[in-house]
Amino acid sequence: MPNKVIVSCAVTGAIHTPTMSPYLPLTPEQIINEAVSAAEAGAAILHLHARDPADGRPTADSRVFMEFLPQIKERTDAIINITSGGSTRMTLEERLAPPLAAQPEMASLNMGSMNFSIHPAARRIKNWIHAWEKAYVEDTEDSIFRNTFKDIARILMELGEGCGTRFEFECYDVGHLYNLAHFVDDGLVKPPFLIQSIFGILGGIGPDPENVALMRQTANRLFGKDYHWSVLGAGRHQMPLATFGAIMGANVRVGLEDSLYISRGELAKSNADQVRKIRAILSELSVELATPAEARAMLSLKGADAVAF
Template sequence: MEKLIITAAITGAEVTKDIQPALAISPEEIAEDAYQCYKSGASIVHVHAREADGSPTQDKDTYGRIKEKLEEKCDVIFQPSTGGAVWHSPEERLQPVELKPEMATLSCGTANFGPDVFMNTEEYMEKFAKRMQELGVKPELEIFERGMIENAKKLLKKGLLKEPLHFDFVLGVPGAAPGNPEDLMFMADKIPEGSTWTVAGIGRHELPLATLAIILGGHVRVGFEDNVYYEKGVLAKSNAELVERIVRIAKELGREVATPEEAREILGLK
């Protein structure tokens, strides 16, 4: 079986320091957190930038500072968000791709997101995909609902995506697809042959879905963006602690963990 790619989604846009005191805020803190995750076994870091006051920002220069500091430390794959927060405009959200990171996320449709709506119209999905293609940025296709796989296939048909595709099933968001094992298996069965996939289980779904993905041959995303707990009622000490647990489970299940270079091979980044 292919080696396991672990993505650390370290900040997100919604988590606050009140909820998780170990949350990194400044570019220096975010780069250091990402480095600790890399040392623990992550080969990709998915990042949302923050303002000094902790609020989420899609500012290109802030992402640029994180990227620069991270590149000084290690060769982990830097994957900025183009999802941002629900209230960011599409133009704001797209900014970090101008830094030409190796990857960036591309959300493939609109979904309820707790009490909010995470809006991704066809026009903007196409615009995001086109710009990423022009800049040579590989999209990670964020799938919150089954129909979003079809939206991704439509982008592929229009020539706005290039195979092999890489999907991230984000399961367990309140208002979108639930985080049950059968939901993951159903979705993983519907993507084009030759695609790769990872799973981001939200909250209590993180660990069981990660374990299932290791068994099924998929890849895994963990981190404060998706889940701030180590176990019920116990906060994780760090993002790295969540990565370390996945490395241990993978080892027990006989799945080797990919280095960033190996992840690049698997994802067709080079």
């Protein structure tokens, strides 16, 4: 087990909708407060999406991102990691617009096209706050989250090579690790890099401990010591798989993008609550949290003074 673990916090995402939790941050002010609180609780990396302040739907409007990015940077030293995935509804041009405008230290990068569905959640909800929500959730049953080799190469070139941004490589299945290996072999991805292995999304690898071990073994075989590993469990699997991953030497990711709950049947009232919970678990395992400065050094980031916000 490492002496220092990087805790990432995904503050709002593009998966959950306002009806699902009253604590999901939607406005720039809410995202600022949630991000800063998560950093104060111990998150070294803040993974950020934007929402339309009017109705909470995911947005790729760079102007909305700029309503919260500078304030978060001013109020915390945490690494700001902007999505390049946006939502499954967005075009690549829409998804790339905010990170290209902001030129952040880090951005997420999905490593393959996939079925990415949350449609079963619609069956459990009878009354929706906003008209857009039901169709947004149900339509994931018949949509593809596109991330072709050409798409990935474009992001690596324009955002990586062009802006000096490094990536949180989001791998939802074993094949995504091999996709990443292809780009390492082509020289478009250089170590050290962060692999975010994701478990429990319908359409991706299942949330079984055996799969966590499989992803770790495969990454070790493909990348040796060139990478840092992180574990993300979706929904109710968040804390169990983060704990299991940490025991195996992983960094961890929590946040309301990934799970709305703090324990069985209890909604998390903030992102910071989840950060504090995983921090307590890591403390019991005698593992310390990496500071933002330590995480920057581990991941060879360009620094907060080199971003465009």
